[in-house]
Amino acid sequence: MTAQLNVVSPKDFKSELKPIWCPGCGDYGVVQSIYRALANIGRPAHEIAFVSGIGCSSRIPGYTTAYGFNSVHGRSLPIAQGIKLANPDLLVLCAGGDGDGFSIGGGHLPHAIRRNVDITYIVMDNQVYGLTKGQLSPTAAKGRKTVTSVYGSIERPINPLLQVLSYGAGFVAQGTPADMPGLTALVEEAIRYPGFAFVNVQSPCVTYGEEHQQMKAQKATMKSLSTLGHDPQDFLKALEVATHYGVELHTGVLYRHPEPPATYEQQIRERQTTLSRDALPRERILELFQKHA
């Protein structure tokens, strides 16, 4: 088997399942970038757990050869954390759409970040609900007309980049399948970052998206942060870049913590090691109550 040779190629991560995505969907590029990034990392597929919620993009774990978990709407992050805490040796990826991550599951994001569990979270942000056929998403621009915002949306969109930065994420990046080498590098770097890492991918919806969101338009307008001379260690600059979300398409690493703090699971391991020294054997656990009696 390839894994035993310890050399892995992108196709080792591609499953036989045929995607349900529309031809030309941005998510094809995202899954490709994940195959390539994982091949560069070199961990065998069976040591990877890939969790998602519900939505077009949440089908993604099934298109890989990793252990996949296509769960329920909005709950991918807590499930992914449970997996990582249960077995910190696994490489844990988490993915989904903007509705899954910022709307129905939006309450989990700050907590996953404040715990700093070593998970890579990739959001395929297309500003529309595709699976349910074209409703308003939390990242859609104000005034966007959809079947549920017939006269234009009234609410402001969420700014996911600004949110995750303010929650304290140690790694924050944005990419697009319109720049495959760039996206692959971001996914790889996010996985290598020792702590919670967030990659927002502007992955266009060919069916319900607007013209200016499509890959062709993105290619003409995207701006690489490294070309702009952005220093990803500068938190305040990162915040400034994030404020342009929805107006300009910046690609690259917005922020990378210069000294990544200890992860949740590292601290758990320390606690387990220290406390296990005075554990009663399991079969004598009831003696705990005798002390108090």
Add this chain to the structure above:
Amino acid sequence: MTADIVIGMAGSGGDGIVSAGESLINAAARAGYHALMTKSFGPQIRGGESSCRVRIATSRTHSPGGALDLAVALNWEDFLKFGSELKVAGRTVVIWDSATGVTKDTLPLPGVKPADALAVPLTELTRAAAGTDKAKNSLVLGLLSGWTGIAQEAILEGLKKRYIKKGEELWAANERAFAAGLSYAKEHPLSVDLRLEQIARPTDAQSKGKILTDGNDITAAAAIFAGCQFFGGYPITPSTEIMQFLAREIWKYGGTVLQAEDEIAGVAAAVGASFAGKKSMTATSGPGMDLKTEVLGLASIAELPLVLVNVQRGGPSTGLPTKAEQGDLYQACFSGHGDVLRPVLAPTCVADCFDVTVEAFNIAETYQTPVIILSAQEIAQRKETVDPIDTSRYQIVSRQAPTEAELLDYKRFRNTESGVSPISRPGIQGGAYLAAGIEHNEAGDPSASGAMHTLMNEKRFRKLRALKQREDLLLTEGDPMAPIALVSWGSSAGICREAMQLANAKGLRVKLLVPLLVYPIAEDAYARFFQGVQAGLVVEQSFQGQLYRILRMYVDVPSSVHSMCRSGANPFQPAEVLARLQEVALTLQGRVSNATPAQE
């Protein structure tokens, strides 16, 4: 002299009435009595009304008992809020603080003529002896010890342990208050003899392994014993002590507690940990169970083992958050969309919590399914003597992993004869699969085919067929040929057990069935139990009588078997159930004597 005494006390939060109750049962348990204490509170965090019911007996009891033998009211306003939990009757000796201004003639107990009533200057005596109102509970303990003869050295020992760490002075004040109570009791004997029969103090060997604990703590300990390594949850009354216990202990066993951001994240993390191969658990109460329901469905279709404890409280919604009810049975069995068969276990006492929790993990692991433990506030927060548990007699089961041969052509949801398919976990080479909430084929690939959905539903339901044959999880007592049947579950079962004993002692022929596995319904076993039954009662603490109605869905329950049910926070008492049984027996006699001439 008495062999069995029930004492009820109520006061406001700061009075320390519950800690007095704890001192009493600790001392009684150490002296070798069977001790049991239930607590009931108002909804306030501090202050507010609080109460406890203490039952101490020379042999094993099964419930908090009936009407009080001794009632202690530090103030009447608080005491009366527990009217249905602290029942005062003709047998009761009532004690209250004379500072309340209430006299024997102005007792606020309409329609009740207690056996004795005594206004005691509790506040005055405490101030004189201890110089502070804070030691009122120690004075009460002195009174109780004096009147009942419950081991005073043991009580003092416990008090010392409690107060000495807070300072010599406080301990001395409490010691003086206790002594004042004791001598007051000696000088004012009651007209009713409430002295508890003395028993020989147990030897060290006899008390070895005997513990005094509550349902929540022993549930958490059982989870560790069963191999639980992950707990995800969110604080909610009255289940939180389970998480608190595990947050102290589970790390020592390589496990983790995640205090999640909400109920959904708690169960979702537990499901994630289970997917990763660890035995995992969550605990909550009714409102939390509502929130967790979608993820429970996920665990059912993805066939992931999970133990969920619902410590029931009064509902719906916030309901009666600090009080007991058995109103979540429908929810446990039927919540969630789609066709799901969900095992539900219910402990009936503190000791049961251990068995039931180990069993819940075993069932979850064997059949790769979520299992619900329906505990209840009354059991979860009840402290009780538990006889030694020999942990070596328990079998601990872990999920069936695929063999190397099976991994060569691994299908996660292989349609086996038992319905159980070997389960892989991340890290195992050759075992990768897609766990999903979406319907899938045997390999785990998504499928929207009606035929596949049928096949998979059949497979999932087939897994639990064997469970219905687990007759060891249906407890029956009494003469199998008895014409009168009692069925009860959870926190009402102990009451029925005592009611049956009382009934049989009166010559009534009553038998009892208590399911520890409440769902799925073991149709055959119930049918056999009801065979030849001429009348009966299904007793439970819910407004609708939920078990009764579920039984009628599945079993041909004789029409002469009726539901005896009422809302929570109004616990049944053995004497009440006995009275209903006597009525039932009378009707039966009537029926027989009426029927006989007609046949002639």
